[in-house]
Amino acid sequence: MAAPDPAETKKSLPPRQGRPMHMLAPSHRHAHRISASAGASRHSPRAPAGTRRIGTCGLRLFDCLPYPIRITPNGQAQAHPPACTLPPHTPASEAPMFPTGSFRGFDIRLEPPGIAVITFNQPERLNGLAQPIKRDLIEAITQAQMDDRVRVLLFTGSGRAFCAGDDITGRPLPGGPALVPDIFPGHREEIGTYKGLRVLSQSLNTAIRNLDKLTIAAINGVAIQSGLSLALACDFRIASTDARLGSATLRFGLLPDEGGHALLVQLFGVARAMDFLMRKRIVSGAEALELGLVHELCEPAELMDRAMALARELAEGPQVAMRLLKRSLYLAAESTWAQALEDIAARTAISDHHPDAREGVAAFRDRRTPRFNAWLEGR
Incomplete structure (x- = not known):
């Protein structure tokens, strides 16, 4: 059986205007956001074979990613970032x-x-x-x-x-x-x-x-x-x-x-x-x-x-955590209790996942002096 013409498929889609996203059929919810490679922006990285690109008009977080999205058979979206097109970080x-x-x-x-x-x-x-x-x-x-x-x-x-x-x-x-x-x-x-x-x-x-x-x-x-x-x-x-x-x-x-x-x-x-x-x-x-x-x-x-x-x-201290704490202390002097807690929680979400935090915990467990700032020293 011949594959359907993409142009004819596009014509058969129901109009989006006035139709809430959750009311469209699953195929229609995704189809209006998926374009062939020929329709992709000329400024975007080209999608590898076997992938489909999510457009920028959708409502989900991965719509904003600048690289292709692979839709798996069970309907899950997988990101496949290509080699970075930005200038590399200078050591x-x-x-x-x-x-x-x-x-x-x-x-x-x-x-x-x-x-x-x-x-x-x-x-x-x-x-x-x-x-x-x-x-x-x-x-x-x-x-x-x-x-x-x-x-x-x-x-x-x-x-x-x-x-x-x-x-x-x-x-x-x-x-x-x-x-x-x-x-x-x-x-x-x-x-x-x-x-x-x-x-x-x-x-x-x-x-x-x-x-x-x-x-x-x-x-x-x-x-x-x-x-x-x-x-x-x-x-x-x-x-x-x-x-x-x-x-x-x-x-x-x-x-x-x-x-x-x-x-x-x-x-x-x-x-x-x-x-x-x-x-x-x-x-x-x-x-x-x-x-x-x-x-x-x-x-x-x-x-x-x-x-x-x-x-x-x-x-010699953990630079990321110290800089985040500095900003939070000054902000706390001008904030309400609720604002100060919100701020330190957001900053902690960053510092807790930084390599310095892993090094600090490992050093405590191993009973040794931590060696912070490997990210600065190229270690």
């Missing part, structure tokens, strides 16, 4: 290198196992930040986020300052290559000031806070105004006994415009943040520890050793 050893060296206003070096140390390098200006320097920092942070070599970012300063805020002297920019082209900063009128703050100044702290990777501020000296905001945007803060922290913008009749006030409210609550900002307080490292502004205090000679020890501890 970390072959990926473009995270920028290191001396740049305008800061130096970057990469220490094992994946610690990016960013040091503000203008001690004669107390490491003040001009707008072009902030844009370069945002670019460096963005590249760090996307580079698998980088696991932890550590910020510190040279000389007697961590960062004494914005450089408002108008002096020429320091030497060194730029990571991005300069743009006009605005500030000539109200709307220009607003745009400059949102696009440039606030974006730096937002970039730090939005990193999935963990961040540390090693506060070696003065950290005021935007320097304090930058430190508060980091996940961990270690201060030396030489540190001085505060936001004295009201001394100049200015506002703490880069988000530090919001970060202080999260740490202190409104009443204590009000006292700290309105009274233009600048506190010592010991006072900062007592207030909860920093997590740890040490002698100046020990600062970088302590900060690097913490960075190594964080870098």
Whole structure:
């Protein structure tokens, strides 16, 4: 018996309009979604012989797959993905290198196992930040986020300052290559000031806070105004006994415009943040520890050793789980109980099925130290 003409079969199908899917006969429910290879999109991978392609107009999950579906005799759909047509994942050893060296206003070096140390390098200006320097920092942070070599970012300063805020002297920019082209900063009128703050100044702290990777501020000296905001945007803060922290913008009749006030409210609550900002307080490292502004205090000679020890501890931990937990903690601070539970459940569904989780359980069972991050190291 001759096979039926596909064109005639198509004509005999009942119209779909007005007919609920469950009311169509089984053959009709599937036929309107199955096309011959000639009717498939020219942009889709060609179906191997013996398979039928599911169209994009159906209602089921496998309709969205970009590869052929085989319908088995019992009516089950089996996916047969072809060789991946996307560019393969580039191993970390072959990926473009995270920028290191001396740049305008800061130096970057990469220490094992994946610690990016960013040091503000203008001690004669107390490491003040001009707008072009902030844009370069945002670019460096963005590249760090996307580079698998980088696991932890550590910020510190040279000389007697961590960062004494914005450089408002108008002096020429320091030497060194730029990571991005300069743009006009605005500030000539109200709307220009607003745009400059949102696009440039606030974006730096937002970039730090939005990193999935963990961040540390090693506060070696003065950290005021935007320097304090930058430190508060980091996940961990270690201060030396030489540190001085505060936001004295009201001394100049200015506002703490880069988000530090919001970060202080999260740490202190409104009443204590009000006292700290309105009274233009600048506190010592010991006072900062007592207030909860920093997590740890040490002698100046020990600062970088302590900060690097913490960075190594964080870098050697299970990176996927730690990054998911970081995001969930910040979200929990702004969520209801129900939202926080929903979020951590969704993230746990990811981390529980990651190789690091299997390694952690196996190491516990075998009574050995786990070796996390094989996916990063090519093991």
